[in-house]
Amino acid sequence: xxxxxxxxxxxxxxxxxxxxxxxxxxxxxxxxxxxxxxxxxxxxxxxxxxxxxxxxxxxxxxxxxxxxxxxxxxxxxxxxxxxxxxxxxxxxxxxxxxxxxxxxxxxxxxxxxxxxxxxxxxxxxxxxxxxxxxxxxxxxxxxxxxxxxxxxxxxxxxxxxxxxxxxxxxxxxxxxxxxxxxxxxxxxxxxxxxxxxxxxxxxxxxxxxxxxxxxxxxxxxxxxxxxxxxxxxxxxxxxxxxxxxxxxxxxxxxxxxxxxxxxxxxxxxxxxxxxxxxxxxxxxxxxxxxxxxxxxxxxxxxxxxxxxxxxxxxxxxxxxxxxxxxxxxxxxxxxxxxxxxxxxxxxxxxxxxxxxxxxxxxxxxxxxxxxxxxxxxxxxxxxxxxxxxxxxxxxxxxxxxxxxxxxxxxxxxxxxxxxxxxxxxxxxxxxxxxxxxxxxxxxxxxxxxxxxxxxxxxxxxxxxxxxxxxxxxxxxxxxxxxxxxxxxxxxxxxxxxxxxxxxxxxxxxxxxxxxxxxxxxxxxxxxxxxxxxxxxxxxxxxxxxxxxxxxxxxxxxxxxxxxxxxxxxxxxxxxxxxxxxxxxxxxxxxxxxxxxxxxxxxxxxxxxxxxxxxxxxxxxxxxxxxxxxxxxxxxxxxxxxxxxxxxxxxxxxxxxxxxxxxxxxxxxxxxxxxxxxxxxxx
Numbered sequence: 001x002x003x004x005x006x007x008x009x010x011x012x013x014x015x016x017x018x019x020x021x022x023x024x025x026x027x028x029x030x031x032x033x034x035x036x037x038x039x040x041x042x043x044x045x046x047x048x049x050x051x052x053x054x055x056x057x058x059x060x061x062x063x064x065x066x067x068x069x070x071x072x073x074x075x076x077x078x079x080x081x082x083x084x085x086x087x088x089x090x091x092x093x094x095x096x097x098x099x100x101x102x103x104x105x106x107x108x109x110x111x112x113x114x115x116x117x118x119x120x121x122x123x124x125x126x127x128x129x130x131x132x133x134x135x136x137x138x139x140x141x142x143x144x145x146x147x148x149x150x151x152x153x154x155x156x157x158x159x160x161x162x163x164x165x166x167x168x169x170x171x172x173x174x175x176x177x178x179x180x181x182x183x184x185x186x187x188x189x190x191x192x193x194x195x196x197x198x199x200x201x202x203x204x205x206x207x208x209x210x211x212x213x214x215x216x217x218x219x220x221x222x223x224x225x226x227x228x229x230x231x232x233x234x235x236x237x238x239x240x241x242x243x244x245x246x247x248x249x250x251x252x253x254x255x256x257x258x259x260x261x262x263x264x265x266x267x268x269x270x271x272x273x274x275x276x277x278x279x280x281x282x283x284x285x286x287x288x289x290x291x292x293x294x295x296x297x298x299x300x301x302x303x304x305x306x307x308x309x310x311x312x313x314x315x316x317x318x319x320x321x322x323x324x325x326x327x328x329x330x331x332x333x334x335x336x337x338x339x340x341x342x343x344x345x346x347x348x349x350x351x352x353x354x355x356x357x358x359x360x361x362x363x364x365x366x367x368x369x370x371x372x373x374x375x376x377x378x379x380x381x382x383x384x385x386x387x388x389x390x391x392x393x394x395x396x397x398x399x400x401x402x403x404x405x406x407x408x409x410x411x412x413x414x415x416x417x418x419x420x421x422x423x424x425x426x427x428x429x430x431x432x433x434x435x436x437x438x439x440x441x442x443x444x445x446x447x448x449x450x451x452x453x454x455x456x457x458x459x460x461x462x463x464x465x466x467x468x469x470x471x472x473x474x475x476x477x478x479x480x481x482x483x484x485x486x487x488x489x490x491x492x493x494x495x496x497x498x499x500x501x502x503x504x505x506x507x508x509x510x511x512x513x514x515x516x517x518x519x520x521x522x523x524x525x526x527x528x529x530x531x532x533x534x535x536x537x538x539x540x541x542x543x544x545x546x547x548x549x550x551x552x553x554x555x556x557x558x559x560x561x562x563x564x565x566x567x568x569x570x571x572x573x574x575x576x577x578x579x580x581x582x583x584x585x586x587x588x589x590x591x592x593x594x595x596x597x598x599x600x601x602x603x604x605x606x607x608x609x610x611x612x613x614x615x616x617x618x619x620x621x622x623x624x625x626x627x628x629x630x631x632x633x634x635x636x637x638x639x640x641x642x643x644x645x646x647x648x649x650x651x652x653x654x655x656x657x658x659x660x661x662x663x664x665x666x667x668x669x670x671x672x673x674x675x676x677x678x679x680x681x682x
C-alpha cells in the first residue's frame with residue numbers, strides 16, 4: 001500500500017512539458033506509406049498497397065496514410081494475422097492474510113491474447129487525417145469467435161479512424177508461456193496495445209470482449225473497445241461496446257496506466273464514452289476503468305471535457321444464485337482501482353449499476369454507482385480530484401430491490417479533493433479511508449469538500465438539458481438505453497450555467513493530525529465524541545455512541561471458523577472490548593488489512609452513520625470534513641489530555657487552470673464565467 005503523504009501544493013492540471021536533448025538533429029522521418037486499396041490482402045498486386053501490406057512493410061513509427069479516393073471507405077478485414085497474439089499481461093497470485101485472501105501482483109509477462117486481424121510488434125502510425133470522412137476498419141470474418149481488429153506491441157498512433165466489429169473471445173490456449181494459461185486473454189475488442197495508444201478523432205463502436213467464467217483474476221475480460229497500458233485519447237467516441245466474463249472491466253476503455261512504461265498519466269479529452277456495457281460476476285467500470293499503473297503504483301488518469309453517459313454494469317445472464325451472492329458490480333461510468341484520478345469539466349450522468357446487494361464484515365457494499373473507487377483490505381487508491389463537472393442522475397438498481405441515486409462512491413480513497421464548481425447529486429463517503437495519527441499524514445480531514453461553487457443534492461434535470469441531448473445518427477447503445485442511438489453530449493442549464501472562473505484560482509484545504517506523547521494515554525476517540533456532543537448540541541451523543549460501539553465489540557465474531565464468539569484482539573493478543581482499547585496499531589503500509597485495526601475503522605464509519613442519523617445542522621454529505629475539523633479542534637495540546645497535540649492548518653493546496661475549449665472545441669468564455677460540464681451552452 002502506498003504511504004499516505006501530505007502534499008503542500010498540487011497543480012490540478014499541469015499544462016505543457018519541457019524537453020531536453022543534445023545538438024544532433026533528429027533523423028528525417030521515412031516518407032509515409034500510402035494505402036490505395038480497401039482490399040484485405042497481405043500480398044496485393046504490383047502498384048497496390050493495402051493496409052495489411054503497409055503494416056508489414058512500415059518501419060517502426062513510419063506513418064501509414066490513405067489515398068484521397070478511399071475517403072469514407074471501409075476496409076473489411078477477414079484474415080487473422082495471428083491466432084495467438086503475445087502481449088504483456090498481469091499474472092496474479094493469492095495470499096492468505098488474517099483478514100482473508102488478498103490478491104497480489106506477481107508481475108507482467110508475455111500472455112496469449114488470442115486472435116488479432118492485424119498485428120505489429122513495433123510503433124504504428126495510422127493517419128487518416130487527410131480524409132474528410134476518415135477510414136473505417138471493420139472485422140468482417142465472422143462473429144464466432146471473431147478477432148480483435150489490431151494488436152500492437154509498441155506505441156500506436158491512430159487518427160481519424162473508426163473501428164467496429166472487433167471481438168476478443170477467450171478460447172482454449174495451446175501456446176506455452178512462462179506462466180501457463182488455459183484460456184487466451186480476452187482483452188481489447190477493437191485494440192490491444194502494450195504501449196501508448198494515442199487516439200485522435202476516432203470512433204470505436206460495436207466491439208466486444210467475452211471472457212471465461214473461471215474465478216481467476218488474471219483471466220479477466222477487459223476493454224470492450226480499448227485495452228492499453230497507456231491511453232491518450234482526444235476527440236473520440238467510444239460507444240456501443242461490451243464486455244462479458246466472470247471478471248469484467250472497462251466496457252469502453254481499460255487503461256492499465258503505465259505498468260510497463262515510464263509514462264505516468266493516461267488522458268481522455270474532448271471525448272464521449274457512452275452506451276457501453278459490462279456483464280459479469282466481478283464487474284467494474286462500464287465506461288472507463290483505470291488501473292493506475294497496477295497494484296502498488298500511483299499513476300494517474302486525467303479526464304477533461306468528456307461526456308460519460310448511459311453506460312451499464314450488470315450481472316451476466318444465467319448466473320446461478322450462489323454465484324450472484326458473491327458478486328461485485330461497481331462504477332457505471334468510471335472506476336479507479338489504483339493510483340490517482342483527475343476529472344475536470346466532465347459530464348458524467350445517467351450511468352447505471354445493477355446487481356444483487358450484500359455487505360461484508362466491515363459493512364462495505366458490493367454495489368457502487370457513477371464514479372467509484374475500490375474498497376478493500378489492502379488499500380491502493382490515492383486521490384480523486386474533481387472540478388467544474390456535472391455528476392448526477394447515476395443510479396444503483398438492486399436486483400429484486402430498491403433503486404437509489406449514487407453519483408460518487410469514494411471507496412477507500414486517501415483523499416477526496418474538490419477543485420470547486422461541481423454539480424453533484426449523491427455523494428457517498430461511507431468507506432473513505434479513516435483518520436489516523438500517523439505523523440506526517442495530515443489525515444484528520446480526508447474529505448476536502450465542499451469548495452467554492454460546489455453544490456450537491458442536485459437533480460439531473462436542474463443542471464442538464466436531457467431533452468436537448470445530442471445523439472449519434474449511426475451508433476447504437478448497448479448500455480442503460482440499449483437500442484437507442486448513443487448519446488454524444490448534453491447542454492448544461494440552470495445552476496450549471498456561468499459559474500466557473502475564467503482565470504486560474506487557488507483553493508485552500510484543511511489539514512490536521514494528532515500525536516500522542518511517549519507514555520501518554522491515547523483517548524483521542526473519546527475526546528472526539530465529547531467535542532461533537534458539546535459543539536453541535538447533541539445531549540447524550542457521546543455516551544450513547546460509546547455504549548452502542550462497545551456492544552458491537554463484545555458481540556462481533558472476528559473468526560467465524562472457530563466456535564463461539566471471537567472478539568478482535570490487539571497485537572499482544574488482548575481482546576479489544578472497549579472504546580479505550582480501540583486504536584490505530586499500524587503498520588503504516590498495510591494497516592487497513594490488519595484485523596487489530598478493524599475496531600478503529602469501525603469506530604469512524606459508525607460515527608459517520610450516527611452523525612448522518614442525527615441530521616446535524618451544517619453538515620453536508622462530507623460530515624467530518626474540513627469545516628467540522630476546524631470547528632472541533634485548533635492547534636495545540638488538548639485541554640482534556642495534555643499528552644495529545646493536535647496540529648491544524650488551512651492553506652492553499654490546489655491550483656486550478658480553466659480549460660480553454662469545451663468538448664466540441666468551442667472556446668470557453670474569457671470575459672465571463674464558463675459553464676460547468678463538458679460543453680458550453682449553445
